[in-house]
Structure formats: C-alpha cells, structure tokens
Amino acid sequence: MDDLGDLGAFLQSRRAQVTPASVGVPVGARRRVSGLRREELAQLAGVSVDYYTRLEQGRATQPSEQVLDALARALRLDEPARDHLHRLARLGNRRPPLSHYPNEVRPQLRQILDAMPDFPALILNHRMDMLAYNKPAGLLYCDLDSMPPAERNLARMVFLDAERCQTYFDGESCRADTVAHLRHAAGEFPDDAELAALVGELSIRNRRFSELWGAAHVRVRSHGPKRFRNPLIGVLTLHQERFVLPDGSGQELITLTPEPDSADADSLRLLTNLAATTGRSDA
Structure with a gap:
C-alpha cells in the first residue's frame, strides 16, 4: 500500500480515471491506457511533462497553488478532492505527531x-x-x-x-x-x-x-x-x-x-x- 499522504499516488490514480474523450483529447487506435497519459495531463494543466513526471514520482516538492489548481481543473476534481490535493502538497506544514490528538x-x-x-x-x-x-x-x-x-x-x-x-x-x-x-x-x-x-x-x-x-x-x-x-x-x-x-x-x-x-x-x-x-x- 502506498503512503497515505502520497501526492504522486493520488495524482496517478485520478489521472487513470479521466477518459481522454471527456477532456477533448483525441483517442488513437493504438492507445493502451483508458485514462490520460502524463504528457496529456501536463498539456491540459499547462506545465511541462518533465515537471509533472517529477511531481508524480515524488521528485518535485511544494508545487505552487496555481499549478495545483491547474492540475485539479485538468483532472476534473470536485472541491473536496481539490482541497485534498492541496493538503497532500503542503509537505512542509504537516500536522504534529498523533499524540497531540487524544481519543x-x-x-x-x-x-x-x-x-x-x-x-x-x-x-x-x-x-x-x-x-x-x-x-x-x-x-x-x-x-x-x-x-x-x-x-x-x-x-x-x-x-x-x-x-x-x-x-x-x-x-x-x-x-x-x-x-x-x-x-x-x-x-x-x-x-x-x-x-x-x-x-x-x-x-x-x-x-x-x-x-x-x-x-x-x-x-x-x-x-x-x-x-x-x-x-x-x-x-x-x-x-x-x-x-x-x-x-x-x-x-x-x-x-x-x-x-x-x-x-x-x-x-x-x-x-x-x-x-x-x-x-x-x-x-
């Protein structure tokens, strides 16, 4: 199981659920995946393929709010999912240890x-x-x-x-x-x-x-x-x-x-x- 707070895993999973037709991406006869490719999502969000790949692989940290909003729009995320995306990206503002949250x-x-x-x-x-x-x-x-x-x-x-x-x-x-x-x-x-x-x-x-x-x-x-x-x-x-x-x-x-x-x-x-x-x- 991936880490619960894994931004890359969340992006990858949601990317796989967006059909190309739903966002106006032409579908070729030799297409092997049902969801969006990385390069297609990057183009829809207006970011470079290299940067998006590094985000999904966990090699890029603290993306800007503008980038996150663009990805959320491209992925057709609703408000709760968009907020979740922003929370996962705020790696420098993680909550204190669990001992601060008593039962x-x-x-x-x-x-x-x-x-x-x-x-x-x-x-x-x-x-x-x-x-x-x-x-x-x-x-x-x-x-x-x-x-x-x-x-x-x-x-x-x-x-x-x-x-x-x-x-x-x-x-x-x-x-x-x-x-x-x-x-x-x-x-x-x-x-x-x-x-x-x-x-x-x-x-x-x-x-x-x-x-x-x-x-x-x-x-x-x-x-x-x-x-x-x-x-x-x-x-x-x-x-x-x-x-x-x-x-x-x-x-x-x-x-x-x-x-x-x-x-x-x-x-x-x-x-x-x-x-x-x-x-x-x-x-």
Whole structure:
C-alpha cells in the first residue's frame, strides 16, 4: 500500500480515471491506457511533462497553488478532492505527531450527548472510532454496548462485520462514503500510524475496500439523508449533521434526526423509548 499522504499516488490514480474523450483529447487506435497519459495531463494543466513526471514520482516538492489548481481543473476534481490535493502538497506544514490528538472525549461533550435523548448522537474521531454515544445511538448501531470498545469502529463494521451488523441499508453507497472519508482523513493526518494500520488491514481483508481505496475518491459528507436497517425498528431514514470540533482533535459530533411527523419519527420514538429502559450507553 502506498503512503497515505502520497501526492504522486493520488495524482496517478485520478489521472487513470479521466477518459481522454471527456477532456477533448483525441483517442488513437493504438492507445493502451483508458485514462490520460502524463504528457496529456501536463498539456491540459499547462506545465511541462518533465515537471509533472517529477511531481508524480515524488521528485518535485511544494508545487505552487496555481499549478495545483491547474492540475485539479485538468483532472476534473470536485472541491473536496481539490482541497485534498492541496493538503497532500503542503509537505512542509504537516500536522504534529498523533499524540497531540487524544481519543479521550471531554466531559462537557458527554453531557451534550446525554442531553439529546430523543435522537441518536455520537462522537467519532478521524479514524471513525466511536468514542462516545448516547442511548439511541447505542441501539441504532448494532447494540454497541455488547461490543468491545476496540471493535466500535464504523469502517470495520461496514467492511468486516457485515454478517453481524446489518445496520446500513444502502450498503454500496455507505462503503464508498466510508472509504472517501478515510482518504480525506489520510490527507489531514498523514503521520497517523493507527490510521495507516487500519487502511492496511481493511485493504488486506476486504477486496472491495482495496478497490475503492485505489480509486482515490475524497469526500466529506457533512449533512444529508442516511438510511438504516435496525433489527428492533426496521428500515428508516435519518438526516445526518456533522459538526467538526474546533479544538483540532480530529473529533466530530454526529447527530441523526428524522423528518418531523413522519413514519421514521415514529420508528425512532420507539427506539428512544427502548433506550430509556436500558442502562447507560457510552463508549
């Protein structure tokens, strides 16, 4: 597996996904690759072939913002992928060691979770570890209280525990979102050995993860609908909101709420009533 923060690997992967026809490059009969050649991308971005080759091979450092923007336009990158490209190129501004990003959840944040008894809410870190959650979230996500803390990781649940944890209804969309989120985290936390180990484990143990990781898509889904299948209440759709904590810890607060006066609201109300009769849910 390539280094998580490898600019060259990211460029190479995205270059392979751009078809010549989509950017107006003539396709000859003897063409052997489906994506763009290095010289074609360099021409589209307005840089020399030699310079682009050195970028992809890791022999050129700290490209200018203008060059990065030109490459992003040529590769048809959306905003999250463009930002990821810029992060990978900022080699001189890497984050501090991982010890600066603790997994402990501040007591005040746990109080916020407990103050939300009517809908699921949880705290995730950038590796998608569930660090803390309220009672409804504990029941929504496969009875989290029955799982050892080390196994409460959304990425592992999605790719390695599908038989036991049939929570996500839209499986392929969820898998793609999960990998795109981890790819984004890799650019934010390039020195995180635990994140690298997680990606390596998932790549080895799940072929679909390896395929999606190789596609190098980057996405941060801050809000939107999410469908669940829960053995207690069936299928329901909840609206997800994601709030990144401003302390630089890599932690984020996730809330999941239903459409008011809907069947999903009735189903969630049943879940919260069940949660109220159980013990405390917490990571």
